[in-house]
Amino acid sequence: MDVVMLSRLQFAAATMFHFLFxxxxxxxxxxxxxxxxxxxxxxxxxYLSMTKFWGKLFLINFALGVVTGITLEFQFGxxxxxxxxxxxxxxxxxxxxxxxxxxxxxxxxxxxxxFGWKKLSKKAHAVVMxxxxxxxxxxxFWILAANGWMQHPVGYTIRDGRAEVVDFAAVVFNKxxxxxxxHTVPGAYVLSGFFVMGISAYHLIKxxxxxxxTKSFKIGLIFALASSIFVAVEGDMHAVHVTKVQPEKxxxxxxHWETTTKAPIHLFAIPDEKNQKNVIEIGSIPxxxxxxxxxxxxxxxxxxxxxxxxxxxxxxxxxIAFRGMVGLGTYxxxxxxxxxxxxxxxxxxxxxxxVMLYSIPLPYIAIExxxxxxxxxxxPWIVYGLMKTSEASSPVAASQVCVSLIAFILLYGLLGxxxxxxIAKNAVKGPVVNND
Amino acid sequence: MVLETIWFFLWGLLWAIFFxxxxxxxxxxxxYPFLGKSDEDKRIMINSIGPLWDGNEVWLxxxxxxxxxxxxxxxxxxxxxxxxxxxxxxxxxxxxxxSFEFRGQVDNPRWRQTWDICIFVGSIAPALLFGVAFANIxxxxxxxxxxxxxxxxxxxxxxxxxxxxxxxxxxxxxxxxIWLAIKTNGDLQQRAIGTADKLWPAVLILAVLFLVYxxxxxSLYINYFAHPVLFLVIAITVLxxxxxxxxxxxxxxxxxxxxxxxxxxxATFFGVIGLYPNMFPSNINPDFNITAHNASSSPLTLKIMxxxxxxxxxxxxxxxxxxxxxxxxxxxxxxxxx
Numbered sequence: 001m002d003v004v005m006l007s008r009l010q011f012a013a014a015t016m017f018h019f020l021f022x023x024x025x026x027x028x029x030x031x032x033x034x035x036x037x038x039x040x041x042x043x044x045x046x047y048l049s050m051t052k053f054w055g056k057l058f059l060i061n062f063a064l065g066v067v068t069g070i071t072l073e074f075q076f077g078x079x080x081x082x083x084x085x086x087x088x089x090x091x092x093x094x095x096x097x098x099x100x101x102x103x104x105x106x107x108x109x110x111x112x113x114x115f116g117w118k119k120l121s122k123k124a125h126a127v128v129m130x131x132x133x134x135x136x137x138x139x140x141f142w143i144l145a146a147n148g149w150m151q152h153p154v155g156y157t158i159r160d161g162r163a164e165v166v167d168f169a170a171v172v173f174n175k176x177x178x179x180x181x182x183h184t185v186p187g188a189y190v191l192s193g194f195f196v197m198g199i200s201a202y203h204l205i206k207x208x209x210x211x212x213x214t215k216s217f218k219i220g221l222i223f224a225l226a227s228s229i230f231v232a233v234e235g236d237m238h239a240v241h242v243t244k245v246q247p248e249k250x251x252x253x254x255x256h257w258e259t260t261t262k263a264p265i266h267l268f269a270i271p272d273e274k275n276q277k278n279v280i281e282i283g284s285i286p287x288x289x290x291x292x293x294x295x296x297x298x299x300x301x302x303x304x305x306x307x308x309x310x311x312x313x314x315x316x317x318x319x320i321a322f323r324g325m326v327g328l329g330t331y332x333x334x335x336x337x338x339x340x341x342x343x344x345x346x347x348x349x350x351x352x353x354x355v356m357l358y359s360i361p362l363p364y365i366a367i368e369x370x371x372x373x374x375x376x377x378x379x380p381w382i383v384y385g386l387m388k389t390s391e392a393s394s395p396v397a398a399s400q401v402c403v404s405l406i407a408f409i410l411l412y413g414l415l416g417x418x419x420x421x422x423i424a425k426n427a428v429k430g431p432v433v434n435n436d
Numbered sequence: 437m438v439l440e441t442i443w444f445f446l447w448g449l450l451w452a453i454f455f456x457x458x459x460x461x462x463x464x465x466x467x468y469p470f471l472g473k474s475d476e477d478k479r480i481m482i483n484s485i486g487p488l489w490d491g492n493e494v495w496l497x498x499x500x501x502x503x504x505x506x507x508x509x510x511x512x513x514x515x516x517x518x519x520x521x522x523x524x525x526x527x528x529x530x531x532x533x534x535s536f537e538f539r540g541q542v543d544n545p546r547w548r549q550t551w552d553i554c555i556f557v558g559s560i561a562p563a564l565l566f567g568v569a570f571a572n573i574x575x576x577x578x579x580x581x582x583x584x585x586x587x588x589x590x591x592x593x594x595x596x597x598x599x600x601x602x603x604x605x606x607x608x609x610x611x612x613x614i615w616l617a618i619k620t621n622g623d624l625q626q627r628a629i630g631t632a633d634k635l636w637p638a639v640l641i642l643a644v645l646f647l648v649y650x651x652x653x654x655s656l657y658i659n660y661f662a663h664p665v666l667f668l669v670i671a672i673t674v675l676x677x678x679x680x681x682x683x684x685x686x687x688x689x690x691x692x693x694x695x696x697x698x699x700x701x702x703a704t705f706f707g708v709i710g711l712y713p714n715m716f717p718s719n720i721n722p723d724f725n726i727t728a729h730n731a732s733s734s735p736l737t738l739k740i741m742x743x744x745x746x747x748x749x750x751x752x753x754x755x756x757x758x759x760x761x762x763x764x765x766x767x768x769x770x771x772x773x774x
Contacts, residue, residue: 063537067530077515088508089733093741096501100748108491112759115487115773119762164734394516395584404523422541
């Protein structure tokens, strides 16, 4: 394998692993802040033990998110130096702003929250968690502004062979980035809600700490329900924008080969990239793709054959990722709506609780699929329309990247196993103070 | 260009702050197996940096981010050239970070021993490697006209590079020992003070060696001889280094720590000033040098970033001082979180 492929694999492994922890940090921080505020307002001990129990899981997850994030910033330099030279002027500043404006606050305050129980007033201690949660959200904004620029570059000019910023506001308020932000962050809330509901379900099945976990379940439920509906509606707007600015990504999402009006969506299909067609198409709904892309069933949708072969994204992976993400997203809405009806008789519905327990991994899968769709669907470009991924890697030896890739996989595999073990161990142990 | 020069020194300053802030964390982690005789000692040691290390580490992210934003070409050439060294640093930092969090999670001696080793390795490796990397930058790196590196990890492990690594390591160990003298009581504190007393002459000898060796191995002194007033920086650094000893003898540890911080800033700026305007000199041909002028971003980006940094860095320093102040005083066994 060449340096480009090895570097892509390494970046994919590093980001996807990092993103196993980021969404829970984004969502659970707000839930813990809410629980702690409830405690400050009501003085009820149960909310304190909720804060401590969920807070502990939050912290283990947070530690893994932080350490795996460090490598990402540096990989643009180590593995993608030609890319960094080309667009550091814009991309670098967004990353630097993220660190200065948000990540500093989050990292400084996390220590204050952990060690500050006796040093701060109850109120101030709760405020610290709200600030941690807000800082995390602000971080997400800047990181997604950076990714949004790779998807849809705006506000720049090409000078001396590199992209330079001319309109910084256009870069920051890039519509593509904003759509990504309002998709990714609520997606993280769905994941966090399911995490809380799933662990609560485990204890409710065992009929232990019933009051504690019913309260927790309901908090997770409301959070996940509202967010999953928001994500779906927003995702629809996102698809319309993608149709406009990345038409080949849309075509790949649906394995749509020929330019047609009333373009269909196939419920099931197997794309054959070599022969530029789908081997099997089952359950085609005419006009659906036109509707998805243009909110008009008779609109013309450009097919993959409209684009040069070397500018098409990998179809199969993009197609599967989109399908999986949308299918799971629909499931999240339905299963949380059922939860609304069952919310006051959870213990009497062990089957539903079991479903919720085993649903914990699903939002993780959905979110990773979403990123595969966004990133693989942008190929062969690293910056859409401006720079190809194949031109972006560093002039380093393949052996070097090979060694670091193996080290990444071993280290991350080990950390993932330990992290999973510790989160599961603490989750199963349940709250320390029993207020049932 | 004035902007580029401002950014050059801001860049140096951010690295210097990182070395002060995370430097004592590295020092504590390196001394950890030697000074931590009991499990309680060890817990006190990691709790002495517990609330602070995470915020300290962000100075590295910021130094890296600012390198990317203000000098993208430097960022690209520097980190791809130092590929393996940087990967080792990052892996070490990952291990260190999770170890603090994980160590206390399972009550089992072997579990704790495993993370103890990770804390040690995760602290000593970055301390050494940052020194090796910066000494090599002072000396010049084998990069060609396209910024392509012609060497391996072992190219960096030359005598001057290794001396730089040892110097940084002992700097940070001394910095960490003094921190422990501030934060602990009893036997542990006595051991920390004893270690600081023993480390100080080592730092002095290594620092003098480094200053002399730099005359032969690097062109850092050219700027100093062109503007002899700059020798004041070296003088202040040496003075601060002597100050550490004075304050240690007087048992005023906070002052000693502050002197140690000034020594670290001075040592960083000794190199940064000597480099100017170079940021990543080539030892193949000086025409290939990466400088503040040929590596920088557009004036607009430099201005935007300057605005961000001028507003936010003081705010960051403000709330970090607040956090340090919140956790001042000795670490006691009743307040251990890790």
